[in-house]
Amino acid sequence: MAQVRGKRPPHGEPVLDKAFALLRAFTPDRAELNLTELSARTGIPLSTTRRLAVRLVALGALEHTADGRYAIGVGLWEIASLAPRGLGLRASALPYMEDLYEVTHQHVLLAVPDDAEAVLVERISGRTAVDVLYHVGGRLPLRATGVGLVLLANAESETQEGVLAQVSGAERIGLRRRLASARREGAVVFRPGPPWPVVSVAAPIHGAGGSVVAALSVIVPEPTRQNPRNLVAAVRLAARRISRDMQS
Amino acid sequence: MAQVRGKRPPHGEPVLDKAFALLRAFTPDRAELNLTELSARTGIPLSTTRRLAVRLVALGALEHTADGRYAIGVGLWEIASLAPRGLGLRASALPYMEDLYEVTHQHVLLAVPDDAEAVLVERISGRTAVDVLYHVGGRLPLRATGVGLVLLANAESETQEGVLAQVSGAERIGLRRRLASARREGAVVFRPGPPWPVVSVAAPIHGAGGSVVAALSVIVPEPTRQNPRNLVAAVRLAARRISRDMQS
Structure with a gap:
């Protein structure tokens, strides 16, 4: 121009x-x-x-x-700490994230959607936890992370179609199925596959009005000591409590 | 102008x-x-x-x-997350702060100096912990908090004299004594007094070159289940480990 x-x-x-x-x-x-x-x-x-x-x-x-x-x-x-979707959300979530951390001693993640990606707002990690690549303030792909899939499943259809258009054939069908399951179950169990021997269990956090404003996950090594079913229940419960706290 | x-x-x-x-x-x-x-x-x-x-x-x-x-x-x-004295420091400190939190289940604070105040970079708080006024990203007075006294004790003499000039008489003498003790002991045990029935135990974090770049504290209610001596040892140990991690 x-x-x-x-x-x-x-x-x-x-x-x-x-x-x-x-x-x-x-x-x-x-x-x-x-x-x-x-x-x-x-x-x-x-x-x-x-x-x-x-x-x-x-x-x-x-x-x-x-x-x-x-x-x-x-x-x-100091200024950024006032971002409602940054530290505001984080302040509501942190006590419940602590509880999840004490159960797993691995990683607990909190992410918000931003355009067609997720921004990691908080991460609690044990000193002996498995390596994960994501740092607080950094961006995560929607279709290749537990929190991302939760956010994508609840995103506007325009965002979903944009991400679906990035993959083709069987992968696209698999992703559509995953998103439908995430909406139905209210949770995602995601295994990135080699070289990452981990499983991510993620659930949505709802803001006022019921829309999904963030996603919470735990990442644990596989094979894991915890029963994935129990982890799903624990993460969903924590996410529900954070949602309730944020709306009150 | x-x-x-x-x-x-x-x-x-x-x-x-x-x-x-x-x-x-x-x-x-x-x-x-x-x-x-x-x-x-x-x-x-x-x-x-x-x-x-x-x-x-x-x-x-x-x-x-x-x-x-x-x-x-x-x-x-996202941009602010790259502040070395914000999330950079926080990333080094958080695992050790988690350890301190598991011992106390109250508040664990991490603060950095900025002008004649401290900025709270991290706070881990139990859901059942006593109330504290400070929020992450907010400012704390140097002379009325545990982390603040640690930072003030290790600040340039100009900053120290500026803060000392704000108080007078017996209070100034008391503050001078407190700062000397903080430098000698490598830790601060601070009781704000009524209406705050708490005790803060704080220790300095050293950066490359040995200068004090941050302060770490635990805040517990008083009377406390923990022996303050043990808390001093635990906070100093955690602060030393964070210092070592940051320098490596």
Whole structure:
């Protein structure tokens, strides 16, 4: 789209968009970046990068690290903590997640839908638990995780068809069947298969009005000491209690 | 400071500053706001508020609530999750916080210093635990909390003198003594006194280079079943293990 110099472009706020591009340049494996890296990763000229970085530090959104690089600041964490679908949901869920954790001592996950993915809002993990790839604040695919399947099963049909269109043939039929079962049972038992010797048991959390706003799961190694039936009951019960707490 | 119309002001980026003013208008008890409220709380004209809100929604920093108001978005939570002093620290600390929680089933707190206050990065609380006022992402006073005293005892002398200047006479002498003891013992046992029948046991977490980057505490009701001596040992041990994990 052509942009007329000196006029505000029809869409977007250039300074704000650039500032968020800088903030989004950080990733879990590159949580600290210097100005040159920030400029290279965003395509924003170095002088503009420097000017905006200075301002973002003043606003608490960035902070200096011990070695003079930049990292996301605690000030942004402070603002983000007010996201109702972040820490708000988490505050309701955490006590029940603790209970589930004490039963399994493995992983307990809490995720919310965002576009055609899920964002992991909370994870409690034992020190001796099996490895899982997902970190808090990170994104999970809807069709390849327990919490994702719960959210997908309860998503708008447009989102469902979009994800179904990504797979074909037998896989698509299997996925449709899985989603129908998830809606019918009010729970998902998902085995990702090799190389992940785990089983994920997930259930939906309902907000005011009854819509599904989040999903809760436990992930345990397989073969497991726990009876999967009991896990389904425990996860569904916890999810129902969180739903009730959130609505009250 | 006078601002020349049409020129960039000497300090600040007006659009960016306004966008963050809008984000900072949300508070724990007002986590959802409409445009009129956002405009009133920030002093930003309604038309500008609307324009920036639309853009912040597109960037994921805000989102619409079910009833048409605005709330902090999960997109901001996603970025903020990369704050090394937020979730990075939290990821190292959480397994050890779980251990402490299983011993006490009350509150386990993790806080980092920010200016002359502390920001609560994590809190694990039992459903039956005594009430505490602090929420994750919120701020705690340095001189009236266990974690705060640990951070203050290890802060730069400028910060210490600033806080000491807020109190006078016997209280200042008491606070100086407390800080000296915190440094000597490597731990704080703090009783806020009525109406809070609790005791907080806190210890410092050291980053690379040995500086104190965070503080860990347990808060239990008083009289307590646990021997405070044992709690001090448990909290110091957990804080030392987190320090070691973060440095490796």
